[in-house]
Amino acid sequence: MHRNAFRNCKEKQTDTVPMEEAMYHPLISVIIPVYKVERYLPRCLDSILRQTYKELEIICVNDGSPDRCLQILESYAAKDPRIRVIDQINQGVSSARNNGLLAATGEMVAFIDSDDWIHAEYFELLANCMVHNGADAVFCEKTIVLSDTIP
Numbered sequence: 001m002h003r004n005a006f007r008n009c010k011e012k013q014t015d016t017v018p019m020e021e022a023m024y025h026p027l028i029s030v031i032i033p034v035y036k037v038e039r040y041l042p043r044c045l046d047s048i049l050r051q052t053y054k055e056l057e058i059i060c061v062n063d064g065s066p067d068r069c070l071q072i073l074e075s076y077a078a079k080d081p082r083i084r085v086i087d088q089i090n091q092g093v094s095s096a097r098n099n100g101l102l103a104a105t106g107e108m109v110a111f112i113d114s115d116d117w118i119h120a121e122y123f124e125l126l127a128n129c130m131v132h133n134g135a136d137a138v139f140c141e142k143t144i145v146l147s148d149t150i151p
Contacts, residue, residue, distance in 0.1 A: 024131055025053075025055045025127075026055065026106065026107040026108050026127065026131070027055050027056070027057060027105065027106035027107055027108070028053070028055060028056050028057070028106050028107075028108045028109070028110055028123055028127060029056075029057050029059060029100075029101075029104035029105065029106030029108070029109045029110070030048060030056055030057065030058045030059065030110050030111075030112055030123075031059050031061065031097055031100030031101065031104065031109060031110070031111050031112070032044065032045075032048075032058065032059065032060045032061065032100070032111075032112050032113075032114050033061050033063055033093045033096035033097050033100065033111075033113070033114065034060055034061060034062045034063060034065055034069050034073065034096070034114045035062075035063040035064070035065045035069070035090070035093070035096070035114070036065050036066070036067055036069070037065070037067075037069060037114040037115045038065075038067040038068045038069050038072060040114065040115040040116075040117075041069055041072050041073070041114055041115075042072060042076075043117045044112065044113075044114050044115065044116060044117050045058075045060075045072075045073075045076050045083075046117075047117035047118045047119075047120070047122075048112065048118065049076075049080060050120050051118075051120060051121075051122065051123050051124065052120055052121050052123075052124045053121075053122075053123035053124035053127055056082055056106075056123065057082055057084065057104070057105060057106055058080075058082050058083045058084070059084050059086065059100045059103050059104060060073045060076075060077075060083060060084070060085050060086070060114075061086045061088065061096040061097070061099050061100045062085060062086065062087045062088065063088060063090050063091060063092065063093065063095070063096040064087075064088060064089045064090030064091070065090075069114075070085070070087060073085045084103065086099055086100065086103060097111060108127065108130070110123065110126075122140075125140075126138045126140065
């Protein structure tokens with residue numbers, strides 16, 4: 001994802017306090033359903049770990065993936081205590097998301113697909129937008145990338 005995804009929220013937020021100066025930093029539960037994405041999974045996880053907003057619990061639900069996804073998840077979880085891995089038999093993406101929700105303890109929830117990656121300020125900007133506008137939900141644009149050469 002790119003900065004354009006946040007332009008609208010930033011433009012509407014001229015009177016807000018930057019999240020790093022705010023007193024309230026709610027925990028965000030990031031739920032990632034995982035199935036047959038070993039090629040993309042490290043990029044997804046790295047983009048989440050590089051977030052400027054640090055109050056995250058990252059719940060990765062391996063949905064019985066037959067490739068190396070579980071090993072990749074366990075390797076990342078061993079390096080960062082914010083990552084929790086749930087391993088289930090293949091039940092589909094909806095079941096994986098629902099099981100992630102059952103494990104979530106955050107005040108906010110975000111779903112990230114395991115073949116996507118996000119901008120480094122993704123959660124900071126969305127949480128800022130939500131907290132300072134008293135919103136129940138926030139949404140943003142997406143950028144579709146058709147080449148692996150774009151960072």
